[in-house]
Amino acid sequence: EVVLTQSPATLSLSPGERATLSCRASQSVSSYLAWYQHKPGQAPRLLIYDASTRATGIPARFSGSGSGTDFTLTISSLEAEDFAVYYCQQRGNWPRTFGHGTKVEIK
Amino acid sequence: EVQLVESGGGLVQPGGSLRLSCSTSRFTFGDYIMAWFRQAPGKGLEWVGFIRSKADGGAPEYAASVKGRFTMSRDDFKGIAYLQMDSLEAEDTAVYYCARDIRPRTYYYYYLDVWGRGTTVTVSS
Numbered sequence: 747e748v749v750l751t752q753s754p755a756t757l758s759l760s761p762g763e764r765a766t767l768s769c770r771a772s773q774s775v776s777s778y779l780a781w782y783q784h785k786p787g788q789a790p791r792l793l794i795y796d797a798s799t800r801a802t803g804i805p806a807r808f809s810g811s812g813s814g815t816d817f818t819l820t821i822s823s824l825e826a827e828d829f830a831v832y833y834c835q836q837r838g839n840w841p842r843t844f845g846h847g848t849k850v851e852i853k
Numbered sequence: 854e855v856q857l858v859e860s861g862g863g864l865v866q867p868g869g870s871l872r873l874s875c876s877t878s879r880f881t882f883g884d885y886i887m888a889w890f891r892q893a894p895g896k897g898l899e900w901v902g903f904i905r906s907k908a909d910g911g912a913p914e915y916a917a918s919v920k921g922r923f924t925m926s927r928d929d930f931k932g933i934a935y936l937q938m939d940s941l942e943a944e945d946t947a948v949y950y951c952a953r954d955i956r957p958r959t960y961y962y963y964y965l966d967v968w969g970r971g972t973t974v975t976v977s978s
Contacts, residue, residue, distance in 0.1 A: 780964040782898075784898070788970060789950070789968035789969055789970045789971070790898065790968045791968070792955070792964060792965060795955065795963075795964045801966060802966075831897075833897060833898055835964065837961075837962070837963050840961050841900065842900060843900075844897060844899075845897070846897045847898075
């Protein structure tokens, strides 16, 4: 099973700042990695898939990069609605696995 | 807009059963893998299982933690996916989400591009 390790566990930032989230896989998943945003009481939302492709309707301030074992989600300038928990998920191997999440909180 | 709506959650005693439903709209339901996830209090997302399209055999796959206790099914005519949960344990307490695979006719899901808001299951005496 591929273990996805997300860091940091919590990121404290102010609106307008840049957020950089990391997801490291225990073995290569090629470019088969997605990022999701999840807010309390809401449906999780697919942001990025295949490492760098934005899902439908996702703003351009969200970008993804990486391949193999190291991946990054960048939010170029945080807006109020971006404070949430972010998960990575791989589809390079079965079973699919999720990271434990990074909480982006308001500083 | 494609939507998923879960229902059927509630309070149940250990050893009891519940059936969750996931109702869909505005897409060709039968072509897609439908998956279930859960989030226990204070924890991250955990995959529970998924069911393939009937065209791909309709077979389900389950996480080890629920195999033998949970059963998935689907009614493509009604556009509803079901999660039958038996022999419930306190550790099954969570918000349960259904989700759709991003692509139709896959054998193992790729990514999940549509999710419901979840339904809460509490297992307690």
